[in-house]
Amino acid sequence: MKRSVFEEFRNRDLVRGLAERIRHLAEGRTNPMTFMEVCGTHTMSIYQYGIRTLLPAGVRLISGPGCPVCVTPVGYVDRAVACARLPETITATFGDMMRVPGSSSSLLEERAKGADIRIVYSPLDALSLAERNPGKRVVFLGVGFETTAPTVAATLITARSRRVGNFSVLSAHKTIPNPMRILSSDPDLGIDGFLCPAHVSAVIGADAYRFLAEEHGVPCVVTGFEPADILQGVAMLARQVTEGRSAVENEYSRFVTRGGNARAQELLSRVFVSADTAWRGLGVIPESGLEIAEEFTEFDAEKVVPVRVEEPREPEGCLCGEVLKGKIAPADCPLFASACTPEQPVGACMVSSEGSCAAAYKYGQ
Amino acid sequence: MDNDLILLGHGSGGRLSHQLLDELIIPALSGIPVSGQNDAAVLEHDGVRFAFTTDSYVVDPVFFPGGNIGDLAINGTVNDLAMVGARPRAISVGLILEEGFSRRELGEILRAMREAADRAGVAIVAGDTKVVPRGKADRIFINTSGIGVFRHGLEISGSNARVGDKILINGTIGDHGIAVMAKREGLELEADIRSDCAPLNGLVDEILSEGDAIRVLRDPTRGGVATTLKEIALQSDVSITLNEAALPLKGAVRGVCAVLGLDPLYVANEGKVLAFVAPDAAERILEKMRRHPLGAESAMIGEVTSPGGGKVRMETVVGGMRAVEMLSGEQLPRIC
Ligand code: SF4
Numbered sequence: 001m002k003r004s005v006f007e008e009f010r011n012r013d014l015v016r017g018l019a020e021r022i023r024h025l026a027e028g029r030t031n032p033m034t035f036m037e038v039c040g041t042h043t044m045s046i047y048q049y050g051i052r053t054l055l056p057a058g059v060r061l062i063s064g065p066g067c068p069v070c071v072t073p074v075g076y077v078d079r080a081v082a083c084a085r086l087p088e089t090i091t092a093t094f095g096d097m098m099r100v101p102g103s104s105s106s107l108l109e110e111r112a113k114g115a116d117i118r119i120v121y122s123p124l125d126a127l128s129l130a131e132r133n134p135g136k137r138v139v140f141l142g143v144g145f146e147t148t149a150p151t152v153a154a155t156l157i158t159a160r161s162r163r164v165g166n167f168s169v170l171s172a173h174k175t176i177p178n179p180m181r182i183l184s185s186d187p188d189l190g191i192d193g194f195l196c197p198a199h200v201s202a203v204i205g206a207d208a209y210r211f212l213a214e215e216h217g218v219p220c221v222v223t224g225f226e227p228a229d230i231l232q233g234v235a236m237l238a239r240q241v242t243e244g245r246s247a248v249e250n251e252y253s254r255f256v257t258r259g260g261n262a263r264a265q266e267l268l269s270r271v272f273v274s275a276d277t278a279w280r281g282l283g284v285i286p287e288s289g290l291e292i293a294e295e296f297t298e299f300d301a302e303k304v305v306p307v308r309v310e311e312p313r314e315p316e317g318c319l320c321g322e323v324l325k326g327k328i329a330p331a332d333c334p335l336f337a338s339a340c341t342p343e344q345p346v347g348a349c350m351v352s353s354e355g356s357c358a359a360a361y362k363y364g365q
Numbered sequence: 366m367d368n369d370l371i372l373l374g375h376g377s378g379g380r381l382s383h384q385l386l387d388e389l390i391i392p393a394l395s396g397i398p399v400s401g402q403n404d405a406a407v408l409e410h411d412g413v414r415f416a417f418t419t420d421s422y423v424v425d426p427v428f429f430p431g432g433n434i435g436d437l438a439i440n441g442t443v444n445d446l447a448m449v450g451a452r453p454r455a456i457s458v459g460l461i462l463e464e465g466f467s468r469r470e471l472g473e474i475l476r477a478m479r480e481a482a483d484r485a486g487v488a489i490v491a492g493d494t495k496v497v498p499r500g501k502a503d504r505i506f507i508n509t510s511g512i513g514v515f516r517h518g519l520e521i522s523g524s525n526a527r528v529g530d531k532i533l534i535n536g537t538i539g540d541h542g543i544a545v546m547a548k549r550e551g552l553e554l555e556a557d558i559r560s561d562c563a564p565l566n567g568l569v570d571e572i573l574s575e576g577d578a579i580r581v582l583r584d585p586t587r588g589g590v591a592t593t594l595k596e597i598a599l600q601s602d603v604s605i606t607l608n609e610a611a612l613p614l615k616g617a618v619r620g621v622c623a624v625l626g627l628d629p630l631y632v633a634n635e636g637k638v639l640a641f642v643a644p645d646a647a648e649r650i651l652e653k654m655r656r657h658p659l660g661a662e663s664a665m666i667g668e669v670t671s672p673g674g675g676k677v678r679m680e681t682v683v684g685g686m687r688a689v690e691m692l693s694g695e696q697l698p699r700i701c
Contacts, residue, residue, distance in 0.1 A: 012610075015683040048628075050685020095626075112370040121550070121625070227683040342693035343374065343381050353626050364688025 010049075010227055018231035019054045025238040026058025034060045034190055035237050036326050038180060039197030040067035040354025041225050047363040049227040059234060062189070062326035065179050066197060068144045069096045069352035070324060071279045075312040076143075076172045077102035077348075082307035083139045083170065084115040089305075090133060092126035093141040095119045096352045099345060103313040123148075123155040123169070130159075130167035139301050142171040147199040149173040149290055150264035153271035156292070156299050170301035173272065173290035176200050177208050179282055184218045189326055193219040193237035195230065198252050203268075205260025206250045213246045224252040271296055280348065281321025318347035323356050330360035337361060378587025378633075379692025403522050404445040404583060405513065416451035418442060419510040425699040427470070427504055429548045431541070431560030434507055435477035437635060437701060440564045441586070442511040443485040447566040448582045448638070450521035450573060451513025456482065457491040459508035464499040474505065485564035487511070517573065525580040526601035531647035532667040533640045535568060535660040536561065537613040538590050542632035542700050543621050556617030563636030568657045575653075578646035583639050586701060588692040591630040593639055594667075594677050595691045604674040607667035607689060609682045631692045633700045641669065 026033060037043055043063045046052060052061060065071050081102050084091040091107065098108045098119065111117040116136075120126050123140050130138035142152045152169060159167050176197060184191055196209055201222045209220040219240035223233030233251045240246060250256055268290065277289025292300040318340070319333040330336050330349070340346035342358055349357040374381040391397065405418035422438040439456065446453040458478065462471070482489050541560040546552075565584065572579060581601070585593040590612075598605050614629055622629045636659060642650050647665060654660035667679075677689040 010682050012682065012684050047687060049681040049683050050679075050687040051683075053685045053687075054683070108372060109370065112372055227681075227685075341380075343384065362688075362690050362693070364690070 014228045015054065015231055018228060018235055022059060022231065022235050022238055023056040025235065025242050026056045029058040032058050032060040033192045033238060033241050034062060035193045035195060035234060036062050036064045036183065036189070036191050037195040038064040038066045038176060039195075039200065040070070040352070041199070042066065042195055042197070042223065042230060043356055044354055044359055045225050045227065045230060047359040050363075051227060051230055054231070055234070059238065061234070063323070063356040064183060064326055065279060065282060065324040066145075066176070067349065067352050067354040067356070068148070068174065069100055070320065070348045070355045071174060071281070072100070072143050072172045072348065073278045073280045073312070074103055074314055075278070075309065076170070077106070078312055079302075079307060079309045080107060080141050080170060081105050081110055082309050083301065083305055084110045084117055086137070086305070086307065088135065089116065089137045089139060090129055091115065091117045091139050091141065092120045092129055093117065094121070094143065096354070097141055097143060099351045100348045101315055101345060101351075103310050123152045124158070127155050127159055127164060127167055130164050131162070134166060136166060137305070138167050139305060140167070140169045142169040142173055145174055145176055145197075145200050146203040146268070149272065150203060150267045153267040156271050156296050157267070159299060160296070168299045168301040168304055169292065170305075171272070171290060171292050174277060174279065175274070175288055175290065177204070177211075178285050178288040179279060180209070180212055181216065182282065182285060183325065184212055184216045186325070191218060192241050193221070195233045195237070196220050196222045198222065198224045198229075198255065201252065201256045201260070203261050203264045205258050206248050206256055207258045208260070209248045213248050217246045219246045220248045222248070222250045222252050222256050224255070279324075281324040315346045320347035320349045320357070323349050330357040333357070373698045376698065377692055379592050379631075381693070382588075383691075404448040405451065407449055407451070414515045416446050416449050416513040416515070417510070418445040419508065420445060421506060421508040422701060423503070423506050423699050424545060424701050425503060426545070426548050427474070429545045429560055430558065431544050432562040433474055433477050434505060435474035436481035437562050438507040438509045439478050439481035439485065439487070440562050440635060441701065442509040443481075443487055443564045443566055444584045444635075444638075446511050446513035447569040448521070448584055449513075450517065450519050450569070450579070450582065451515055452570070453485060453487040453511055453513045453566055455488050455490045456509055456511040458489055459492065460494045461502055461506040461508075462494065462496045463502040463504050464496055466504050471505070481564065485566055517576075519573065519577060519579065521579060521582050523581055523583060523597045523600040526597055526603050526641045526669050527580060528603060528669050528672050529644045530580055530641045530669040531644055531665050532594070532605070532607070532669070533642060533647065533651055533654060534590070534613065534664060534666055535638055535654050535657070536662040537615045537618065538585070538634060538637065539618045539622065539629035539632035540615065541635040542589070543618045545700050546625070547621060552621065554617065554621065556615075558615065558617050558621065561634055561636035563659050565636065565638050565659065568654065568659050569638065571653050571657055572640065572650050575642070575646050575650055578643035578650065579640065580643065581639070581641035585634050585637055585639055587633050589629070589631040589633060590639065591628070591677070591689045592691045595689065597639075597641070598677050599675040602673055602675060603669045604671045604676040604678070605667055606670045607677060607679040609679050611664050611666045613662045613664050630689065635701065644668075
């Protein structure tokens, strides 16, 4: 069988060599270099391949706010639950949202009680649900970063051209760079470098992080998801730190360019406008969300699907916010693996397949 | 969360299923904890040992690449009997049909059942048919129960794993779950992924000639290889180390899993057996498995490394170590 590019990047010897190089770079350090992986897929990969067990004591990896479901605030879940309770309504969502606890319910619970909630793999599936069920209202839960948002944008453009009147999107789309700015200047975290997301960067381009390297002096490396990618990214960050440099480097140049994907960016700017938005744990961050633009208001569920939403209540005792900022590891939360498990999750970080608490629970260390 | 509700995850075969069994079903019905149980009950009457088991099938779609609900229902029960080392003898079939289901499709399913039974050398001896109004069931559900007999005095049980035992599997993982899932979701796949649905009693018969070198047999159905190994680790009170690089996995299954965010270790199989065997017999048994038509791609995927702990750890393809836990929540509903 032909070896795929993915298998190359899992190659054991390559990985061992990279781990050796990192050990070299970190040698003799009294306090470890702290690198944050911003993207949930990185977090998963790091746990799944046991990457931390390959790193020396001089390098510490902390997880950031890169799990889209996790950073979606509880108020959004409550609104989604309220939509799902409406009569003659189909709620379409990515599977990860199902079990996220809202203030008093979850989509999973609403489905068990009879709400029509469908798991889809693409917003286009949700649109065709609307076309096949003209008598019903279909609300798609648009959760995700710059990676999913362009497909949602394309779906709305299609919905417009096909005149689908019973389709709308509840948008909680978020953009990654500004939260990184806030995290990079948090003295408690002491971040020495960012492993920048792979897919997001393919859309926004590596240059989107230049302000972090240039204004905030934080090394950035755009990094792929395969184990060898991640170790290569860590090695590149460690080298910048030991050389006292800060620049944006691109480990993932086989997919990511400096300028990004112009067509996807064009879709985003046609359908969405940048807005201040609330992140779980991080609060409201300026220019970090994507709202549906005026021109597409007819598809904006927030405007066209009137619901009464309960007063949001964060789950008691959940330290998701601290986990998302990288301030604590999941196991430091007193509820981890006792009161909070994937079956009975207290917080969103235990639910999503990209959540740090779920990854730590499933893969341990 | 409203704790009164039964969730889909309660039928996943993972941790939630165990909870429901331990908290509600077993205390009410038998009192024997699930952690002490095997795929089939082994009973004794007048000095004769026999095995008894039952299973229900609700797979959606009813027809999938590599099989349909009919052969699945026969093979599933045949395999549950084989996993305690019993020879399947007789099977009963309960059909629940939805009003409006097609006679032609039913005929096709029954034919598949008969063929599967013939292939496994088991007789279908009793049955029942019910029809419910449209919408009260989804097309067809099947229950099968089976009885098996023993030709040896071996104790094959999930509690028999010992330190040093090698872990073998008879081929690629995740094929059934992904074949069903791909059909259900209408995924257009380049490669043809077929369910591995098959009767394992023949292959098990072959290796049972190794006597008490065979410690544990279990088919990793719902919950996949990960959940099954974790169950065995807990039941035998040992710790297991898996070698990810040795796990047989089709490239196409890996690809679909990556796209859908699934972990093949948790995806259901319907024609696979995990065998824990004594270390000195392991190579020989592996050879026997490879010579069997259902075992050409058999592999040694791990071993029992230490007493106690009930832990499963995996050396990853790149040489890192991580824990393997039971399936939590629902990965794929209605897969069997
Ligand atoms: S373990 Fe649970 S309660 Fe604790 S931070 Fe994670 S999600 Fe929240």
